[in-house]
Amino acid sequence: MVMVGKLGKVLGPRGLMPNPKTGTVTFDIGKAVREAKQGKVEFKTEKGGLLHFPIGRASFDRK
Numbered sequence: 001m002v003m004v005g006k007l008g009k010v011l012g013p014r015g016l017m018p019n020p021k022t023g024t025v026t027f028d029i030g031k032a033v034r035e036a037k038q039g040k041v042e043f044k045t046e047k048g049g050l051l052h053f054p055i056g057r058a059s060f061d062r063k
Helices: 008-014 029-037
Strands: none
Touching: none
16 A cells, blocks of 8 residues: 555546555455456445446447
8 A cells, every 4th residue: 555655646536546445455366356357336425315336338238
């Protein structure tokens, strides 16, 4: 985290800063890769009750 902390000015405003609570910083790389391939979805909530999460990708078919 110390090395990544130096990039905080760039990653922070974009919402890309790794966080151990969300599982983006881990020593078990195999587990993290498996979860990503299985389609692990992360979402964020706000005080107003809004949810932010992806619903698809531009590379998906129209089906």
